Amino acid sequence: MDNLPSIFSVALPDLEAWAVARNEPGYRARQILHWLYRKRATRFAEMSDLSERLRVELAREFRLEPLSCLRRTGSRDTTQKFLFRLKDDNLIESVLIPANPALYGLPSDRKTLCVSTQVGCAYGCKFCASGLEGWTRNLDSGEIAEQILRVEALSGEKINNIVFMGMGEPLANYQNVLRAVEIIRAPWGIGIGSRHITLSTSGLVPRIRDLADQSLQIRLAVSLHGATDAVREKIMPINRKYNLSALIEACAYYAQKKRQRITFEYILIENVNDGLDQAAALALLANRLKAKINLIPYNTVQGLSWKRPSQTRQRTFLRALERSGVDATIRREKGHDIDAACGQLRLQTLRESLKGKGAASDKSFAGSGNLR
Numbered sequence: 001m002d003n004l005p006s007i008f009s010v011a012l013p014d015l016e017a018w019a020v021a022r023n024e025p026g027y028r029a030r031q032i033l034h035w036l037y038r039k040r041a042t043r044f045a046e047m048s049d050l051s052e053r054l055r056v057e058l059a060r061e062f063r064l065e066p067l068s069c070l071r072r073t074g075s076r077d078t079t080q081k082f083l084f085r086l087k088d089d090n091l092i093e094s095v096l097i098p099a100n101p102a103l104y105g106l107p108s109d110r111k112t113l114c115v116s117t118q119v120g121c122a123y124g125c126k127f128c129a130s131g132l133e134g135w136t137r138n139l140d141s142g143e144i145a146e147q148i149l150r151v152e153a154l155s156g157e158k159i160n161n162i163v164f165m166g167m168g169e170p171l172a173n174y175q176n177v178l179r180a181v182e183i184i185r186a187p188w189g190i191g192i193g194s195r196h197i198t199l200s201t202s203g204l205v206p207r208i209r210d211l212a213d214q215s216l217q218i219r220l221a222v223s224l225h226g227a228t229d230a231v232r233e234k235i236m237p238i239n240r241k242y243n244l245s246a247l248i249e250a251c252a253y254y255a256q257k258k259r260q261r262i263t264f265e266y267i268l269i270e271n272v273n274d275g276l277d278q279a280a281a282l283a284l285l286a287n288r289l290k291a292k293i294n295l296i297p298y299n300t301v302q303g304l305s306w307k308r309p310s311q312t313r314q315r316t317f318l319r320a321l322e323r324s325g326v327d328a329t330i331r332r333e334k335g336h337d338i339d340a341a342c343g344q345l346r347l348q349t350l351r352e353s354l355k356g357k358g359a360a361s362d363k364s365f366a367g368s369g370n371l372r
């Protein structure tokens with residue numbers, strides 16, 4: 001039963017084909033999707049306008065049980081974090097961010113969900129909690145899309161903006177992420193438009209080019225975090241494979257194909273990348289691409305010694321960019337106090353359970369095969 005595909009991985013054309021192959025009219029697919037995405041059914045048995053036979057066949061071939069939420073932090077007006085346990089006991093997290101106009105210049109009634117795309121991450125950026133424990137597996141597209149449905153059900157909020165900035169490198173799970181985007185965008189699915197979907201990447205150059213060649217209009221954010229190879233290489237191993245000049249070329253290609261301004265994310269880490277020499281180099285790169293810059297004051301990660309620079313140093317860096325004519329903002333991290341950066345709640349839970357306290361005493365968590 002456990003390895004059945006998630007029903008949330010199935011797009012309309014495939015579900016139509018599935019119904020027709022079972023001697024049912026193709027429009028059954030739309031009925032099923034209506035139950036899933038409009039009425040938010042959590043059991044096939046609820047789908048009362050389908051025949052008993054079809055409901056049984058659905059249950060035999062697809063998984064529908066909701067993601068189980070192990071932990072939740074934050075409150076309605078702050079960033080909220082949700083730790084989910086997958087069917088194989090792996091842990092992922094999603095972060096619900098209240099209106100934050102500074103984020104992408106969106107209207108202030110936006111509710112943004114930051115979704116995970118992998119369990120762990122193979123890219124090992126030196127400052128990131130998600131990379132600390134390595135990569136375990138890719139999420140399937142249903143597990144990605146379902147994070148949105150589950151957080152809406154748990155929080156009572158309507159999410160209208162999605163960022164692929166949770167755990168994992170979305171472009172390293174390319175096919176599943178594209179399928180999830182299809183389900184998130186579709187009018188028969190979750191129905192959030194492309195322009196409200198942002199994918200963040202640490203810089204997988206060939207995949208940025210592939211994404212540029214797709215007809216999708218999703219937004220691209222690129223984690224730069226260093227404006228010269230020497231600095232970027234120190235904190236992001238991927239820079240040895242795809243250096244800054246290759247990355248910037250790929251970004252330029254994306255921006256030109258999509259007629260879109262991309263965003264550079266730049267974490268400010270004290271005495272690593274927050275000097276004025278980096279600000280000057282960053283301004284050159286941003287101006288060349290007419291890119292926006294999102295400065296993110298570093299969130300400390302337990303066990304890592306990197307620090308967030310003082311407010312004065314942050315402001316000095318921002319001013320230097322602005323004086324060079326760059327459109328830059330500092331993301332006021334509302335979730336700093338609840339460890340909002342990706343992968344941190346999971347890491348904390350894994351560590352607590354290894355020490356035999358906290359979540360390990362929770363029956364639903366005990367026996368997880370994921371404790372390394």
Ligand code: SAH
Nearest residue numbers: 128165168169200201202223265298299341
């Ligand atoms: N793998 C993708 C997307 C997930 S990470 C990427 O790297 O872009 C999403 C963003 O969170 C990235 O910009 C990442 O660098 C940033 N991030 C990771 N750890 C952080 C921390 N401790 N404080 C602030 N931002 C962090």
Ligand code: SF4
Nearest residue numbers: 121123125128131202
């Ligand atoms: Fe992976 Fe992104 Fe974290 Fe780097 S910053 S380790 S690419 S999740």
